[in-house]
Amino acid sequence: MLMVILMILVGCDAPAPDARLDKDQADVPMREIQDMLGRQVSVPRDVERIATVNVDAFRMVVHLQADDRLVGIPGDMFGSRFSREKTIEALAVAGVEDIPQLGGGQPGSDINLERVVSVSPDVFFYWAFTRGDSTQAMADHADRLQRQLGIPVVAVSTLGRERDPEKIMAGIERAYGLMGVILDQEARAEQLLERYRQEVSSLQSRIQGEAAPRVYLAHRTNLFSNVAFYYPLEQLGARNVASQRRGRDGEIAAEQLLQWDPEHIFLHTPSQASRVSLDTVLNDARLQDVSAIRDGQVHRFKGTYMGWDLATGLVDLIRMGRILYPKALEDLDAALLGEDILHTFYGKPGLYEHLARQSGFEDL
Helix, strand or coil, X not given: CHHHXXXXXXXXXXXXXXXXXXXXXXXXXXXXXECCCCXXXXXXXXXXXXXXXXXXXXXXXXXXXXXXXXXXXXXXXCCCCCCCCCCHXXXXXXXXXXXXXXXXXXXXXXXXXXXXXXCCCCEEEEECCCCCCCHHHHHHHHHXXXXXXXXXXXXXXXXXXXXXXXXXXXXXXXXXHHHHHHCCCHHHHHHHHHXXXXXXXXXXXXXXXXXXXXXXXXXXXXXXXXXXXXHHHHHCCCEECCHHHCCCCEECCHHHHHHHCCCEEEEECCECCECCXXXXXXXXXXHCCCHHHHCCXXXXXXXXXXXXXXXXXXXXXXXHXXXXXXXXXXXXXXXXXXXXXXXXXXXXXXXXXXXXXXXXXXXX
């Protein structure tokens, strides 16, 4: 279906297959890379103009201090039904509202290919993951897109279908390593990865041996749409009560939540426009015997938003850890540490306060 959309959007005005690629390869030094779909792609050694419909890629461009090279960005990040306000990744980019939006945003959504061509990027970052397509189907889409655009198309993602923690971390390292090479920011990429590893390791060492609490994660759409896997929760060693449904996120009945009886409920809240009402959850007469609701242990987490953010993933890790292991982490200032992390990754102060307001974080 995505391939049909791409072809319709390009129509009769599509550039000749690989026309611009051939010109670039003749005029500028190129390098061969392997993207995260296993495709071999020739990209310029000096990338000065970046376009993307992939919010994961957009974030990594900002993290790697290359946002001044953005000439086209994903749609729907802000000013949309997903978030009326600017998200922190958008706030971190000066003049972001003046950069052409190319469609995309949500993985697999429509792309305005004529607009992509009009901004003349040196490289176009595409998704390496959508919920509805296999890796091979995504690779085929990317190849077709590259032929249609005549621009190098590189597929990246920070978090996909993988559920093994070690493989997830390997994928994160691969994504930042690849972006670091393409953007000539390898040292910066490694600096951020090392900060991430240090924060995770420090937190895990402090909660080692603690009893694992029972946790239920609700999707942003409604309480009974469960999230069967979230990497920060896995890193904390907590028991996701829906883990038996792993890989099968979906609707459950109220009776199932009563049976699971989680000690904590976390509501996926990526923005003010996309959230479950806390009062609705706490006042649901059917659920008053659920431990988390009886004890008032219903919280919010930022979670995924058109992909996954390594920086806010750390914020979720720290906040969830502080809530789930209050004695072991009683001296942890989640707001102070969260602000430092976001400042380190995004290079702009004050982002934690904005994130906390958007996602409805309680004070810890």
